[in-house]
Amino acid sequence: MQIRKLEARNAAAFHALRLEGLRSHSEAFGASFEEEANLTLADVAKRLGSGCVFGGFSDAGYLEGIVGLAQSQSPKIRHIATIWGMFVRPRARGAGLAAALMEAAIAEASADCTSIRLSVVSTNQAALRLYERMGFTTWAVDTEALYVNGVYHDEVLMRRSRS
Numbered sequence: 001m002q003i004r005k006l007e008a009r010n011a012a013a014f015h016a017l018r019l020e021g022l023r024s025h026s027e028a029f030g031a032s033f034e035e036e037a038n039l040t041l042a043d044v045a046k047r048l049g050s051g052c053v054f055g056g057f058s059d060a061g062y063l064e065g066i067v068g069l070a071q072s073q074s075p076k077i078r079h080i081a082t083i084w085g086m087f088v089r090p091r092a093r094g095a096g097l098a099a100a101l102m103e104a105a106i107a108e109a110s111a112d113c114t115s116i117r118l119s120v121v122s123t124n125q126a127a128l129r130l131y132e133r134m135g136f137t138t139w140a141v142d143t144e145a146l147y148v149n150g151v152y153h154d155e156v157l158m159r160r161s162r163s
Contacts, residue, residue: 001056001057001058001059001064001065001092001095001096001097001100002056002057002059003054003055003056003057003100003101003103003104004054004055004057005052005053005054005055006048006053006054006055006066007048007049008045008046008048008049009045010048010055010063011041011042011044011045011048012041012044013055013062013063014044014048014053014055014063014066015036015039015041015044016063017063017064017065017066017087017089018036018066018085018087019033019036019037020087020089021066021085021087022036025087026148026149027121027123027146027148027151027153028120028121028124028127029085030119030146031085051068051069051070052068052069052070052071052105052108053066053067053068053069053085054066054067054068054069054101054104054105054108055101056088056092056097056100056101058092064088064089064091064092064097065086065087065088065089065092065097065098065101066085066086066087066101067083067084067085067086067087067101067102067104067105068083068084068085068086068105069081069082069083069084069105069108069109070082070084071109071112071113078112078113079112079113079114079115080113080114080115080116080117081108081109081112081113081115081116081117082116082117082118083102083105083116083117083118084118086098086101086102086118086127088101098127098130099130099133099134102130102131102134103134106134106160110162113162114161114162115159115160115161115162116136116159116160116161117157117158117159117160118131118136118157118158118159119142119145119155119156119157119158120155120156120158121146121153121154121155121156122141122153122154122155122156123153128156131158134160135160136158136159136160137158137159137160138156138157138158139157139158139159140157141154141155141156141157142154142155142156142157
């Protein structure tokens with residue numbers, strides 16, 4: 001697998017993979033399939049052009065996993081980065097792609113940030129284990145954080161601080 005920052009030219013592949021994740025695991029994301037499906041490729045390209053999203057590509061060139069990284073420009077919270085939108089296609093799981101994507105995001109954030117935060121739905125045990133292995137610790141649980149298809153879901157709020 002090759003890990004690299006996505007660019008505007010990757011908009012169609014990113015959008016398709018993001019929609020796949022939102023459709024198959026709607027409880028795991030704050031965004032909804034419906035709202036993201038309404039975005040144009042120009043909107044998606046603009047997001048990729050102005051943000052930081054890493055993609056994991058197979059040897060055949062297919063985008064198999066993604067993770068986003070956001071950093072506020074506000075001086076008071078510029079030291080905090082947020083991981084968002086992690087998703088790896090089922091066929092690419094178990095080969096270390098999620099860890100490689102997280103390593104890329106952590107390395108990028110570590111240049112300017114002293115704290116990296118993320119949230120994960122409490123029922124996603126595989127993701128919780130991955131984030132713990134990557135040095136993240138739980139600092140709070142947001143109960144009933146998401147409401148999806150008539151069901152409330154708790155989110156575990158995690159952080160990794162530079163020592």
